[in-house]
Amino acid sequence: MRIALFGYGKMGQMIEEIALNRGHEIVAKIDESTEDINFNTMDVAIDFSMPSAAYGNITKCINNNVPVISGTTGWLDDYENAVSLCNDKKGAFIYASNFSLGVNIFFELNNYLAKMMQNLPEYKVELEEIHHTQKLDAPSGTAITLAEGVISNSNYKAWKLDHSSDETLKITSKRIGKVPGTHTVEYDSVVDSIQIKHTAHNREGFALGAVTAAEWIIGKTGIFSMRDVLNLG
Ligand SMILES: NC(=O)C1=CN([C@@H]2O[C@H](COP(=O)(O)OP(=O)(O)OC[C@H]3O[C@@H](n4cnc5c(N)ncnc54)[C@H](OP(=O)(O)O)[C@@H]3O)[C@@H](O)[C@H]2O)C=CC1
Numbered sequence: 001m002r003i004a005l006f007g008y009g010k011m012g013q014m015i016e017e018i019a020l021n022r023g024h025e026i027v028a029k030i031d032e033s034t035e036d037i038n039f040n041t042m043d044v045a046i047d048f049s050m051p052s053a054a055y056g057n058i059t060k061c062i063n064n065n066v067p068v069i070s071g072t073t074g075w076l077d078d079y080e081n082a083v084s085l086c087n088d089k090k091g092a093f094i095y096a097s098n099f100s101l102g103v104n105i106f107f108e109l110n111n112y113l114a115k116m117m118q119n120l121p122e123y124k125v126e127l128e129e130i131h132h133t134q135k136l137d138a139p140s141g142t143a144i145t146l147a148e149g150v151i152s153n154s155n156y157k158a159w160k161l162d163h164s165s166d167e168t169l170k171i172t173s174k175r176i177g178k179v180p181g182t183h184t185v186e187y188d189s190v191v192d193s194i195q196i197k198h199t200a201h202n203r204e205g206f207a208l209g210a211v212t213a214a215e216w217i218i219g220k221t222g223i224f225s226m227r228d229v230l231n232l233g
């Protein structure tokens, strides 16, 4: 498979290593906004760039009939526009806030736990995410997906960074050293607490998931998720 990398930073480089090990070819490494891209050379594009760049990269790929996998976070105000464009152009697109197998299992666990807790008002739920100090967005995309999972199974109407009320779910973001990504969901009551936690030890799981998604999307048309790729139901 001929892969173009949009974004050749920490994730782009890790994806390159895994893709080469799986027998793929990297045909472009794009690290800045440019008009000079030959879309005919690529079978699939993988975008791990920057919040300000992702939407532009994704739309260019869709407009040039290239299936696109995006893991960039912090651009979701434009997600529905990307979906509309992809549907209009009969393209193929996957966004995931987190491509790792472990986190996608954690998402399922979070939804299941939220359903069990939804009629237990004595427990108050909060989320925490910890990432490296270079991260540009807060809260993390993964924390937003977790919050959406809690919200869709509870009376909360929205999430809020660093604040909570009866209506808003609190997300705390911490930026520490080189932490690859740690997410915790905690239900706390006067008598006890229940915590579920995912800790990434490195970036390999994210990168392997993105390459797996790129392999999976070839030949397909539509908007997909990691649930589809991993066949999680
Ligand atoms: N979904 C998931 O599983 C994961 C998502 N992420 C997300 O992926 C994104 C990238 O993370 P990471 O690799 O750690 O970040 P880095 O900062 O290490 O890399 C981002 C790269 O994008 C480049 N870039 C800047 N502008 C453009 C552009 N217009 N087109 C293409 N590339 C551009 C930067 O170049 P320069 O330095 O020259 O500006 C940089 O090399 C983040 O949004 C992060 O949150 C990260 C890990 C997992």
Ligand SMILES: O=C(O)C1=N[C@H](C(=O)O)C[C@H](O)C1
Pocket (backbone or CB within 6 Å): 073, 097, 098, 131, 135, 136, 139, 140, 141, 142, 143, 180, 181, 182
């Ligand atoms: O920026 C990162 O590094 C990560 N970003 C993603 C997010 O915002 O959830 C995924 C992972 O946690 C690493």
